[in-house]
Amino acid sequence: MANGIKKLIMEDTIYNTEATVADPMVPTLYRVESYVKETSDTFTLAISPTGSALEVKTANQKQLGAAPGQFNMLYVFGMGEVPISISASPAVGGLLTHTTRDVGSVTKALSALKVGDMLGVRGPFGTPWPLERAVGKDVVLVAGGIGLAPLRPVIHELLARRADFGRLVVLYGSRSPADIIFKNELKKWKAQPGVIVYITVDRGSSSWHGSVGVVTRLIPKIRFDPANAIVMICGPEIMMQYTVDALKQRGVSGEDIYVSMERNMKCALGFCGHCQFGEHFICKDGPVFTYDQLSSLFKKPEI
Structure with missing residues (x-):
């Protein structure tokens, strides 16, 4: 075939088995390497590209070079595609x-896949979190529910480059203690010097001795420099809006507050218009935006 691209027809879908030519509309075959059940309804998949070692090195360097905040389109044979953020x-x-x-x-x-099963991957797509802009500043991360997953690689990067940043504050809100994801990692992060981790739940339990209430209640309690900080927020939109309001009361500028938006993304390239949000396309212009970019639209469920 042209350009030596091998293609595989599977379930009426064309797949790249090597990506020497990058076609963002053609999925690359990946294999499930591990499956971790985080909670009763949340799971983590780790996947690897198929093909020879040389093909993997040249074929998937873009996908394996994805930045924190970007997402991939994951395709399950016979079911369809879904956008999922990179969580490591x-x-x-x-x-x-x-x-x-x-x-x-x-x-x-996806949750029914087992180790060794195959799926298709397109991406990475979208804008990343502003790690370089955060150098030399305090970093506040606010996550609600599954919103901790897109922020997890940010935390990994900040810890790996700890000397490049000021205080690191992680605020995490969950529905209940049973719904907390990455429990072991949260404990490890909390033990790191210069790292503050606060966890709160909407509904406590007899065995829960931590904070109960919405995550925004934690913002007045944390120590950071509002004039020299970058804030990254990911979670339900109503939670993000109230978080922004609380941060603004602390004196944080809207241009220093970043949010990760979610809409019904289909093509991931800004062609289909499913994820249009005012003048923006979430898949192409986002999903990470400054709050100032979206402030006039933020409270509207669909634009």
Whole structure:
């Protein structure tokens, strides 16, 4: 075939088995390497590209070079595609890692995959978190529910380059103690010098001795320099809006507050218009935006 691209027809879908030519509309075949059940409805998949060692090195260097905040389109044979954020640095172990909840037909199909099963991957797409802009500043990360997953690779990067940043504050809100993801990592992060981790839940339990209430209640309590800080927020939009309001009361500028938006993304390239948000396309112009970019639209459910 042209350019030596090998193609495989599977379930009426054309797949690249080597990506010497980058076609963002053609998925690359990946293999499931590990499956971790985080909670009753949340799981983490680690996947690796198929093909020879040389093909993997040349074919998937873009996918394995994904930046924190970007997402991939994951395709399950016979079910369809779904956008999932990257939840760990691909540089570690040469794997793509994605964490999601099984709330729809495609994510339920993803949750049924086993080690050795195949799936398709397109990406990475979208804008990353502003790590370089945060150098020399305090960093505040605010996550709600599954929103901790897209921020997890940011935390990995900040810890790996700890001397480049000021205070690191992680605020995490969960529905209940049973819904907390990355429990072991949260404990490890909290033990790091110069790192503050606060966890709160909407509904406590008899065994829960931590904070109960919405995550925004934690913002007045934390120590950081509002004039020299970058804030990154990921979670339900209503939670992000109230978080922004609380941060502004602390004196944080809207241009220093970053949010990760979610809409019904299909093509991931800005062609189909499903994820249009005012003048922006979430898949192409986002998903990471400054709050100032979206302030006039933020409270509107669909634009």
